[in-house]
Amino acid sequence: MLTDSDLQAIWLTIRLAGITTLILLLIGTPIAWWLARSRAWWKGPVGAIVALPLVLPPSVLGFYLLLAMGPNGPFGQLTQSLGLGTLPFTFWGLVVASVFYSLPFMVQPLQNAFEGIGERPLEVAATLRASPLDTFFSVVLPLAKPGFVTAGILTFAHTVGEFGVVLMIGGNIPGVTRVASVQIYDHVEAMEYGDAHRLAAVMLIFSFAVLLAMYTRRSQPRREA
Amino acid sequence: MKRLSALFISLLASAGLHAGEVQVAVAANFTAPMQQIATEFAKDTGHKAVLSFGATGKFYAQIVNGAPFEVFLAADDTTPARLEKEGHAVPGSRFTYAVGKLVLWSAKPDFVDARGEILKDGKFNKLSIANPKTAPYGAATIETLKKLQLLAAVQPKFVQGENISQTLQFVFTGNADLGFIALSQVFKDGKITEGSAWIVPGYYHEPIHQDGAILAKGKGNPAAAALAAYLKGDKAKAVIKSFGYDLR
Incomplete structure (x- = not known):
């Protein structure tokens, strides 16, 4: 039913979303923790920068990334001097772009979860002489688990649905940067509406299933509380 | 009033x-x-x-x-x-x-020679083309490369724009050294406005x-x-x- 190139695009999309989610878990957690705990005056500006991808049109983000990662851009010159070449038109270029693009979808749910824990459990842990790192892993992580699940699912799903940014910096290379959303766009452009419908249906079912899983979880009453 | x-x-x-x-x-x-x-x-x-x-x-x-x-x-x-x-x-x-006229273009001056020999040399990082499935200039590009018997050689360097504007953008921003674009995009008042170009002769592809x-x-x-x-x-x-x- 789906062609080989459709399956290739789906697999590529899953890989991109999976790697992006893992990287954002590592980067987003400390940022969210800092945003939740800090009282520094520049907490506001940092929070605003993290939220920017929510507001900016993907074409703007994609265009800036194309310039910044290109041979004359600051980031492109950095990667070139490291011997990595330039990132546009590569899978890792898409990963970098997706990390920017999906950043708020990781940070904001985590920040909410961390803020929801409050001071009390941390103070108790401190009086029991737990080190900050210990506190984080044995108190914060278990308490913030629902936040991590939401953040992970949202980040993954949002990266799967990414289109404008990929279009701007990907170059539509099969197996490297041609993700499912671009493949659908291609089918539509080529007036292959049947193929477009089939792949679009897969995406639609996937998105619905993800959101359904999340909302069902959320609406269940908490047993432990 | x-x-x-x-x-x-x-x-x-x-x-x-x-x-x-x-x-x-x-x-x-x-x-x-x-x-x-x-x-x-x-x-x-x-x-x-x-x-x-x-x-x-x-x-x-x-x-x-x-x-x-x-x-x-x-x-x-x-x-x-x-x-x-x-x-x-x-x-x-x-x-x-x-x-429409097809042109092989680079943002760099003196990069593309007047006969398009650079395609044979292969001394370029990427070749930006319009999606041949959807864009007529992309289809003409593939036809031209086939006639030149260079398609297999340059295909690994393809990056595709969804339309001819995006194809130009990849070259214009320096991310691709070369691109096959529409002459109209870099041509005004009878001459190429910037960069360097090879205007592809019409007999290489269907008009x-x-x-x-x-x-x-x-x-x-x-x-x-x-x-x-x-x-x-x-x-x-x-x-x-x-x-x-x-x-x-």
Whole structure:
């Protein structure tokens, strides 16, 4: 039913979303923790920068990334001097772009979860002489688990649905940067509406299933509380 | 008060001058010339052409689904023919408004030689092309590379733009050393505006006929008919030529 190139695009999309989610878990957690705990005056500006991808049109983000990662851009010159070449038109270029693009979808749910824990459990842990790192892993992580699940699912799903940014910096290379959303766009452009419908249906079912899983979880009453 | 009423009268008068309005869907590669033509069209006829730019395939989908376009200037000749067959274009209104020319272009001066030998040398990082499945310039690119027997050699270096504007963007920003684009994008007043280029001779590919048509929604709109006539006139033809298109 789906062609080989459709399956290739789906697999590529899953890989991109999976790697992006893992990287954002590592980067987003400390940022969210800092945003939740800090009282520094520049907490506001940092929070605003993290939220920017929510507001900016993907074409703007994609265009800036194309310039910044290109041979004359600051980031492109950095990667070139490291011997990595330039990132546009590569899978890792898409990963970098997706990390920017999906950043708020990781940070904001985590920040909410961390803020929801409050001071009390941390103070108790401190009086029991737990080190900050210990506190984080044995108190914060278990308490913030629902936040991590939401953040992970949202980040993954949002990266799967990414289109404008990929279009701007990907170059539509099969197996490297041609993700499912671009493949659908291609089918539509080529007036292959049947193929477009089939792949679009897969995406639609996937998105619905993800959101359904999340909302069902959320609406269940908490047993432990 | 007198001044205010004078202002009203002049506003009304100018509204009267813009006797009609026509919604036009324009292929991305024809953006610059069409903007110039629309300005002169307004001056000469009083009609206003409201322009939308985009990919031909996308316009097709929109038109079939009821988009309010009245005139369509496509990047190919098959899409207007198909629209006419399906009853979305006024029968017999199709005409070739321009014949596109393909060019191998680089943003760097002295990078592309006058015969396109650089394709054989292979001393470039990426070759930006328009999606051959959807863009006529992309299809012409593949045809040309096949004739040159270089397709297999350069294919690993392809990056694809979704339309000819994006194909140019990849080269323009320096992310791709080379790209096959429409001459009209880098040509003005009879010469290449910047960078270096090889204008691909016409015998390397089927001619890129860009056809226009009056759409069903524009039937009976005098401004639509006026625009179609204007595009066939000498003034518009001179503009079209100055942007590096051929005429039929």
